[in-house]
Amino acid sequence: MLKRTALLATAVIAAALALTAPAATAAVPAPPAGFTTVWSDDFNGTANTLPSSSNWIFDIGHNYPGGAANWGTGEIAYHTNSTQNVSLDGNGNLRITPRRDSAGNWTSARIETQRTNFAAPAGGVVRFESRIQLPNVTGAAAQGIWPAFWSLGEAFRGNYTNWPGVGEIDVLENVNGQNTVHGTLHCGVAPGGPCNEFSGLSGSRSNLSPSPQAGFHTYAVELDRSTSPEQLRWYVDGQQFFTVNANQMDATTWNNATHHGFFLILNVAIGGSWPGNPTAQTASGVPMIVDYVTVSQKNGGGTTPPPTGGGNRDAYSTIQAESFDSQSGTQVVDGNKLGYISNGDWAQFQGVKFGTTPARTFVAKVASGAASGVSGLIEVRLDSRTAAPVSTIAVGNTGGWTSYRDVPGALSGVTGTHDVYLTFTSGQPSDFVDLDSFTFRN
Missing domain, CATH: 2.60.120.200 (Jelly Rolls)
Incomplete structure (x- = not known):
């Protein structure tokens, strides 16, 4: 053109x-x-x-x-x-x-x-x-x-x-x-x-x-x-x-x-x-x-990786990002990460079991090579993409798209079994984070 x-x-x-x-x-x-x-x-x-x-x-x-x-x-x-x-x-x-x-x-x-x-x-x-x-x-x-x-x-x-x-x-x-x-x-x-x-x-x-x-x-x-x-x-x-x-x-x-x-x-x-x-x-x-x-x-290998959670996930074990049950806007990178994540994207993980002892911390393993001034939020929502967030972490440049680090955030005492939605928000349209995995802690 x-x-x-x-x-x-x-x-x-x-x-x-x-x-x-x-x-x-x-x-x-x-x-x-x-x-x-x-x-x-x-x-x-x-x-x-x-x-x-x-x-x-x-x-x-x-x-x-x-x-x-x-x-x-x-x-x-x-x-x-x-x-x-x-x-x-x-x-x-x-x-x-x-x-x-x-x-x-x-x-x-x-x-x-x-x-x-x-x-x-x-x-x-x-x-x-x-x-x-x-x-x-x-x-x-x-x-x-x-x-x-x-x-x-x-x-x-x-x-x-x-x-x-x-x-x-x-x-x-x-x-x-x-x-x-x-x-x-x-x-x-x-x-x-x-x-x-x-x-x-x-x-x-x-x-x-x-x-x-x-x-x-x-x-x-x-x-x-x-x-x-x-x-x-x-x-x-x-x-x-x-x-x-x-x-x-x-x-x-x-x-x-x-x-x-x-x-x-x-x-x-x-x-x-x-x-x-x-x-x-x-x-x-x-x-x-x-x-x-x-x-x-x-995705690589010719198929989209199938969800591995199947509605039976342990909140306190590592949940791989590519094991989502549904998503919008993200892409599976290298077969084992969610990448190209930008404002408005989301991923759903069904049947996450927290048990009876309240979970107080959310930890995401993330990387970012976003340009200076480009950052965003990862928000945890339960059972609906429009529910109020129960945890929010801010993500900026971590030193590169392959430089992963664990970023924790406070969680509002979650118990029981829930569908977990991770929603991604940024003030810019550019990609701001890749997600390897996440977990929860008491």
Whole structure:
């Protein structure tokens, strides 16, 4: 999405401007076999409201603060957080709508996930997927329209100068209303380098039926670190159409581009180096419609470690973090830890037996390599994620993500048997802790 060369197409406008009826929706699907859903947004909500600010950041203007002008692509639209440009439709969809005003100025929208830690674990796989209908215009009416679903390496956020080395994986791009969709990896250096920048390593799929403008399709990419060589695979409606292998470049370039977290982006650009600028015939007010976005993960060895507690845990023995019964947002790291933990994540451990002597201390074995000023809380709640915490510990940088230490916290005299919820809270969206295990003491 950051740089490309120009393409063109031709056709008609009338059908697109009539696109006002509610769009078909589908629930967020179950993940593929062996995968676990780690994050999703189904875009349910009241019509003409913004998508959740807990899930999404709204990019504003023509560039990141201090970043390249026109988002580095030459696109011309001013991005807003106005519901005229980005809103729920009340029928389970998100609409990103580019508009031209009476003076000929364009506005549109670009949103990014709050989370930046969507990663393939060592020996595992991460999958980004969305069901999308592109703006329903073709030909002259589509000139300069550039919708996309894509991702950037987490180190780009706040830096904005380390592209393309930090990695960019474009799940879906389309220009000028063509019946062709593109998937791309950007990496290395620009211009040139192992990813042939500014074009990137790119594949495409054409002649979809219905066209990507006339109907919904499911677009996905998998970053697979369980194969040798490691691999990126692109899919439309479950059919693979493009692959990039790690051995197509040197190991350092591949690792820098892929061995880390990513954040996801949805946007409709207007103009730029690839599609060229819009004309007076370019249609205004025709949205890209997004049914859902989901991230799923397969851990090393090909399966998600099963819960080992089974509702029969001793509170005073070590409880391994990866033995959770359910969780949201975390990832199993190295097969025996919970990692990539950030604000809003949680894990449930069923049937923890405290007995009749009150437990007074909670101890968590944690590590953190979070940046200066990034910290958070681990809270213990009983039987409900919304119950009042019975213990809270603060976690900051411990000296690195492999530097584990036991951190104790006072506990309010717990007895009996309970489902234990560990909830994670931080004032920043960045990862702040990895959890190895925990226990309780009298």
